[in-house]
Amino acid sequence: KILITGSGGQLGTALRKALIDKYGKDVVIATDLVPKSDEFGNIDVLDATDQKGLDKIVEEQNVTQIYHLAAILSANGEANPVRTWDINLKSWLNVLEAARKYNVGRVFFPSSIAVFGTTANKVGTSQTEYLDPLTVYGISKASGEQWGNYYFSKYGVDVRSLRYPGVIGHESLPGGGTTDYAVEIYHKAINNEAYTCYLSESTSLPMIFMPDAIRATLELMDAPKEKIKTRTSYNINGLSFTPKEIVDSIRKWYPNFSIQYSPDFRQEIAESWPSSINDSQAQQDWNWSAHYQLDDISNEMITELLKKQDLLRQA
Numbered sequence: 001k002i003l004i005t006g007s008g009g010q011l012g013t014a015l016r017k018a019l020i021d022k023y024g025k026d027v028v029i030a031t032d033l034v035p036k037s038d039e040f041g042n043i044d045v046l047d048a049t050d051q052k053g054l055d056k057i058v059e060e061q062n063v064t065q066i067y068h069l070a071a072i073l074s075a076n077g078e079a080n081p082v083r084t085w086d087i088n089l090k091s092w093l094n095v096l097e098a099a100r101k102y103n104v105g106r107v108f109f110p111s112s113i114a115v116f117g118t119t120a121n122k123v124g125t126s127q128t129e130y131l132d133p134l135t136v137y138g139i140s141k142a143s144g145e146q147w148g149n150y151y152f153s154k155y156g157v158d159v160r161s162l163r164y165p166g167v168i169g170h171e172s173l174p175g176g177g178t179t180d181y182a183v184e185i186y187h188k189a190i191n192n193e194a195y196t197c198y199l200s201e202s203t204s205l206p207m208i209f210m211p212d213a214i215r216a217t218l219e220l221m222d223a224p225k226e227k228i229k230t231r232t233s234y235n236i237n238g239l240s241f242t243p244k245e246i247v248d249s250i251r252k253w254y255p256n257f258s259i260q261y262s263p264d265f266r267q268e269i270a271e272s273w274p275s276s277i278n279d280s281q282a283q284q285d286w287n288w289s290a291h292y293q294l295d296d297i298s299n300e301m302i303t304e305l306l307k308k309q310d311l312l313r314q315a
């Protein structure tokens with residue numbers, strides 16, 4: 001059985017579908033704080049900070065893989081730093097302990113470009129830069145990577161991890177991230193509404209389209225063990241762009257799309273992150289390469305969001 005925590009989140013929603021497609025509905029145990037049932041089956045209730053509840057599922061259901069997606073993201077995380085740290089680390093240590101105690105085969109830890117801070121080179125940020133993150137979320141991911149490496153080297157738990165850039169997808173509305181503008185903007189465009197962007201127009205950030213992010217995750221988890229040379233986390237890149245560049249792309253479909261820029265506290269977070277990522281080690285170790293460029297992303301986001309809108313109208 002495959003357990004997902006945080007299955008209702010932005011990545012969790014898409015990963016749940018991909019894992020069900022790959023392994024079948026009966027193999028995937030999707031969990032989150034809030035229950036849900038849809039055409040893919042149920043999302044059961046599990047608070048990943050509840051060690052007993054997690055252990056019960058792992059032991060009784062003979063879980064062989066865990067994808068730990070439950071976390072509080074960068075922007076929301078700043079509202080209550082100590083609570084963010086507690087939730088992000090307690091849940092991750094629960095997962096690592098369950099994996100150790102019950103011999104779970106593989107464990108996935110989603111890290112983030114948020115682990116980088118102002119010391120790292122901003123352009124082509126490499127795998128081995130010094131990590132001085134400036135958000136609690138980034139601190140929790142940087143230390144989460146170290147814990148994963150520790151459980152691998154001390155107990156042999158097969159922990160694998162990716163430093164996701166900002167993820168763009170149509171599957172769900174993102175919650176509490178700094179890169180969420182790149183999803184919100186498409187929702188505004190298809191409704192012919194103006195968008196107020198909370199980052200300045202020239203703020204370049206590394207991003208990845210959801211299909212590339214999911215494929216990277218499955219390719220990493222399927223790679224033969226001996227190919228995994230990094231047990232903290234791999235940089236992966238999709239592409240980098242600025243709000244101005246995504247607006248120019250959207251205007252190929254919506255020429256009158258209007259935007260205004262009103263930077264808020266998330267501008268400072270974005271400026272502490274890389275503007276582009278070097279993922280050459282992932283390319284070398286397990287053959288990673290992204291497929292989607294910006295206009296492909298705009299095309300698919302607009303098409304899929306319009307389809308959803310039509311379905312909602314017919315409902």
Ligand code: VAH
Binds near residue numbers: 073112164
């Ligand atoms: C966030 N989407 O904004 C997440 C991600 C790189 C950004 O970690 O917090």
